[in-house]
Amino acid sequence: MQLPIMHRVSKRLRALIRDRRANTAVEFALAAPALFLFMFGIIEVGYALWMQNALDYSVAAAARCASLSGSACSGSPSLVTSYAASESGASLDSTAFTYTRTAACGCQVSGNFTIALEIPWSPVTANLSSSACIAPPPHKNCAS
Numbered sequence: 001m002q003l004p005i006m007h008r009v010s011k012r013l014r015a016l017i018r019d020r021r022a023n024t025a026v027e028f029a030l031a032a033p034a035l036f037l038f039m040f041g042i043i044e045v046g047y048a049l050w051m052q053n054a055l056d057y058s059v060a061a062a063a064r065c066a067s068l069s070g071s072a073c074s075g076s077p078s079l080v081t082s083y084a085a086s087e088s089g090a091s092l093d094s095t096a097f098t099y100t101r102t103a104a105c106g107c108q109v110s111g112n113f114t115i116a117l118e119i120p121w122s123p124v125t126a127n128l129s130s131s132a133c134i135a136p137p138p139h140k141n142c143a144s
Contacts (some may be wrong), residue, residue, distance in 0.1 A: 037120055044117040048126050051090055051115055055130045058088035059097065059109045063132040066099065066107035066143040074143040077101070084109055106135030107142035 062084035065073040073080045081097040092113060100108040110131040117124040136142055 037122075041119050044119050048115055048117060048128070051092075051113065052128050052130070054088045054090035054092065055096075055111045055113055055128055056132075058084045058092065059111045059130045059132040060134075061087040062097065062099070062109040063107050063134040066101065066109065067134040067136040067140075069136070069140060069143045076144070080109060080143060084111065101142035101144060103133055105133035108133040 062073065062080050065083055066080045072083050077099045078094070080099040081094040084097040084099075085092050085094040092111070096113045097109060097111045100110075108131065111129065113128045115126050115128060117126060
């Protein structure tokens with residue numbers, strides 16, 4: 001009586017081996033973690049590059065404003081850093097910027113920002129920094 005049971009079990013095993021209906025789901029389950037890591041990594045690196053570009057633009061605009069003693073930048077050094085933060089177009093605070101009016105090259109504005117990249121399974125931080133120095137026109141001083 002055991003022969004028919006073994007025959008039925010082996011018949012079902014052969015049918016299970018030939019069944020290909022779940023191959024796509026299994027392949028996706030194996031490839032999905034790498035695919036998602038790659039996609040979210042690209043998004044986060046793009047965000048970091050956007051923040052670096054915002055930092056570069058804001059320090060250049062603030063150094064230009066300070067060298068020309070524009071109304072938005074003259075009066076106090078905190079106005080220059082506030083102007084830099086407002087020009088960034090990103091979530092940069094004025095405390096991320098420093099202003100030096102007595103630099104050898106002219107009016108210098110520097111910015112430093114640390115960003116935490118939310119890449120799955122690998123927490124990464126990036127330190128972004130930028131600096132711009134523009135000499136004022138002749139017979140003018142940097143904004144005070």
